[in-house]
Amino acid sequence: MTYEQLVVLDAVVTQGGFRNAAEHLYKSQSAISIAIKKLEDESGIQLFNRDNYRPNLTQDGEVFYRQALKVLRGMQQLQATAQQLKGEQEAEVRISITATCPIKNVLEVIGDTNQQYPDTKIKLKTEMMGGAVERLLDGQADIIIASNDGVPFEQVDSFPFTTTVITPVAHREYELASMGSNVSSEQMENFVQVVVTGTSSEKYEQSRDIIQASQQWTVSDFATKREIILAQMGWGGLPKHLVQEDLDRGDLVELNLINYPPRKTQLYVIRKKDAGLGIVSQDIFEKLKLMTA
DSSP states (O other), rough: HHHHHHHHHHHHHHHHHHHHHHHHHHHHHHHHHHHHHHOOOOOOOEEEOOOOSSSEEEEEHHHHHHHHHHHHHHHHHHHHHHHHHOOOSEEEEEEEETSOOOOOHHHHHHOOOOHHHHEEEEEEEEOTTTTHHHHHHSSOOOEEEEEOOOHHHHHHHHEEEEEEEEEEEEEESSSGGGSSSSHHHHHHTTTTEEOOOOOOOOGGOOOOOTTSSSSEEEESSHHHHHHHHTTTTTTTTHHHHHHHHHHHHEOOOOOOOOOOEEEEEEEEEETTTTTOOHHHHHHHHHHHHHHOO
């Protein structure tokens, strides 16, 4: 059996099927099926029960998969160790940050590291809701900054980095803004709530602060949401640091809603234990940690 076969096995289990594994690994579905069949033939174990719509691990398959994970993690750590010993820069470092995170300090760290390691490409991506966590767990990000919702603590190293506050706001001339304090959900049903959709799949989907019976507009980012609210076309929660100037000018006002108080969230810098970090990503991780010391 080969390391590549174990990678395919892990993809089938974590992605929920042969087709999803093929898309995840950029292979054909037939290549995935052949790799699993060869692994079963070489090990003498039926790994999957194929009677259901989605293949499920057999009891023997579950035991085999747990051991396979140890091998995969060991190989990843060994590769990272070899890279660090050779002092080689990674070709790229992938960082995913929740869009609610104040980014100024992060950019200072990345800029400093980029001067030190100019040959490494920095791939910085903002995510909504559970998107950053999904990128980390699926191996599409080396480091993330996000809340710890949905994070398997035994699989990661993390430390608190900063906090963010989501506060409900509206334009000062929007009717909801003149309704005073302790506005109920029933009173809000006639107003448009602007909601940012998540960037994660259903598996890591997160949903917060939704007034279910209200009218809703869905957008993909906070910048668009802010513009809609400034245009007096709805209300919604926004990171306070993004709208502080609007609040100071009086263009936006904070709302006093019974079921939607301002929400403070702790954000963490997170990496997977088993993935290992190269010298550049390790440098970024440690510099971010120093900021919190």
